Amino acid sequence: MKAIRLHDFGPAENLRHVEVDDPVPGPGQVRIAVRAAGVHLLDVAIQKGDAEGLPFPPPQPPFIPGREVAGVVDRLGDGVDRRWLGRRVVTHLGLAHGGYAELAVREVEALHEIPEELNFAQAVAMIGTGRTAIGILDAAQPKPEDVVLVTAAAGGIGGLLVQHCRHLGATVIGLAGGERKTERVRRLGAHVAVDYTRPGWPDEVREELNGREITLAFDGVGGEPGRAALELLGMAGRFVMFGWSAGAPTKITTDDLYARVLTVTVALGPRLLARPGGLRSLETAALAAAAGGRMVPDVQTFALAEAAAAHTALDGRATVGKVVLVP
Numbered sequence: 418m419k420a421i422r423l424h425d426f427g428p429a430e431n432l433r434h435v436e437v438d439d440p441v442p443g444p445g446q447v448r449i450a451v452r453a454a455g456v457h458l459l460d461v462a463i464q465k466g467d468a469e470g471l472p473f474p475p476p477q478p479p480f481i482p483g484r485e486v487a488g489v490v491d492r493l494g495d496g497v498d499r500r501w502l503g504r505r506v507v508t509h510l511g512l513a514h515g516g517y518a519e520l521a522v523r524e525v526e527a528l529h530e531i532p533e534e535l536n537f538a539q540a541v542a543m544i545g546t547g548r549t550a551i552g553i554l555d556a557a558q559p560k561p562e563d564v565v566l567v568t569a570a571a572g573g574i575g576g577l578l579v580q581h582c583r584h585l586g587a588t589v590i591g592l593a594g595g596e597r598k599t600e601r602v603r604r605l606g607a608h609v610a611v612d613y614t615r616p617g618w619p620d621e622v623r624e625e626l627n628g629r630e631i632t633l634a635f636d637g638v639g640g641e642p643g644r645a646a647l648e649l650l651g652m653a654g655r656f657v658m659f660g661w662s663a664g665a666p667t668k669i670t671t672d673d674l675y676a677r678v679l680t681v682t683v684a685l686g687p688r689l690l691a692r693p694g695g696l697r698s699l700e701t702a703a704l705a706a707a708a709g710g711r712m713v714p715d716v717q718t719f720a721l722a723e724a725a726a727a728h729t730a731l732d733g734r735a736t737v738g739k740v741v742l743v744p
Contacts, residue, residue: 419744420518421724424479426466429728432517434721437481440515442494442522447501449508449523452537454516454721455485455545456740458662461732472686476514482724483516483742485509486523487531487541497525505531507540509548509700517724519744529700532708539707542573542714542739547703548696549659549685550577550712555692556684557657559633561586564626566634568646569662570607571598573739577712578635579605584711590622590631592642594734601715601737619645635659636667643667652677659684662734716741 420437442448460482463475487507493499506528515521531540553574559565565582569575570591582589583606591602592613602610609625611618622631630651636643639661647656647667656679658667669681692698706712715738719727723742730736 418519419721420481421483421721421742422479423464423482426464426475426478429461429464429725429732432464432482432725432728434724437518440518440520440522442492442497444495445497445524445526446494446522447490447497447506447525447528448492448494449486449488449506449521450491451486451488451516451519451521451744453487453541453718454483454518454742454744455541456719456724456727456731456742457484457545458660458731460484461728464728473512481515481518483518484511484514485541485545486516486521487537487544488521490528491520494522501525501528505537505540507531507537507544507704509544509696517721517742519721527697529704532704534708534710535704538716538718538739538741538743539714540704541741542716543703543707543712544700546573546739547577547707547712547714548699549689550574550581551699551702551706552689552692553578553635553657553659553684554581556682556688557633557635557655559585559587563587563633564590564629564631566590566592566622566631566646566649567607568592568613568634568636568638568642570602570605570610571737572637573714574637574659575635576601576605576715576738579607580712581706583607587633588629590625592618592638592646598737605715613642613645619649622649630654633657637662639663639666647673647679650677650679654679656681657684658682714739718743720744
């Protein structure tokens with residue numbers, strides 16, 4: 418089969434499209450003919466060998482990256498019910514990797530059958546990015562009366578947060594970089610879309626709100642934009658953190674909390690696992706939300722052979738929605 422192999426940590430060019438042996442499913446496993454493989458910012462950090470930016474030790478090269486796949490079951494391991502053969506499935510590979518390939522193996526109990534309303538790319542977007550968005554929403558508990566600020570609102574997670582909060586009836590302000598991305602945020606349903614690469618953008622947000630205060634802010638960017646988002650929160654506002662694509666987490670002090678009685682929540686890590694049913698319940702909820710039209714992922718596809726270009730684009734914030742490789 419064809420696959421992408423990372424031969425050494427470093428630049429994206431170290432991701433090479435090569436021929437490797439076909440994987441064989443073991444007992445209790447299936448083999449999946451991959452139709453879509455998800456790309457995540459964590460995959461970019463792994464490619465670079467950025468151990469400090471990872472929640473787990475990176476595997477040692479050479480290896481096949483990728484932890485999210487969707488496709489069709491084409492081979493069964495011992496003990497697997499034959500009814501799985503030919504089914505459209507999606508799964509998260511956990512720490513195993515191996516998703517950037519034409520074929521992948523996974524334990525049968527980790528599979529989800531893809532709802533008929535979703536295609537492979539949409540399903541793979543929801544199995545990783547979607548489950549994270551559901552976990553973030555669990556932590557935030559947005560309400561119809563909220564005025565919500567979403568950073569990186571044109572990204573995979575941000576776009577889903579915008580859709581969910583708008584579906585609830587909340588007022589939604591989406592931040593994105595550049596006109597192309599802010600236009601996408603408007604199409605997703607945000608009442609206001611602001612380009613946070615422009616000087617003075619917080620004043621633009623205040624002007625658009627016309628005296629209303631932000632009650633809930635989702636921060637996946639960190640750095641200066643995250644700090645500016647924190648300062649836009651009104652009294653007793655909630656600030657939900659889930660990443661720092663700008664390079665560093667938003668700086669918050671106890672003075673910030675006491676001055677405006679703010680609540681700050683970190684939505685990732687052990688909090689995701691604490692949900693009843695764990696990560697699998699988040700995956701199930703994410704797929705159901707997409708199938709029901711409440712959170713429909715937008716995807717940007719690259720051919721499998723163009724994995725290096727996909728990593729470069731994602732790292733440079735040149736992508737919109739979820740990045741997906743198509744073998």
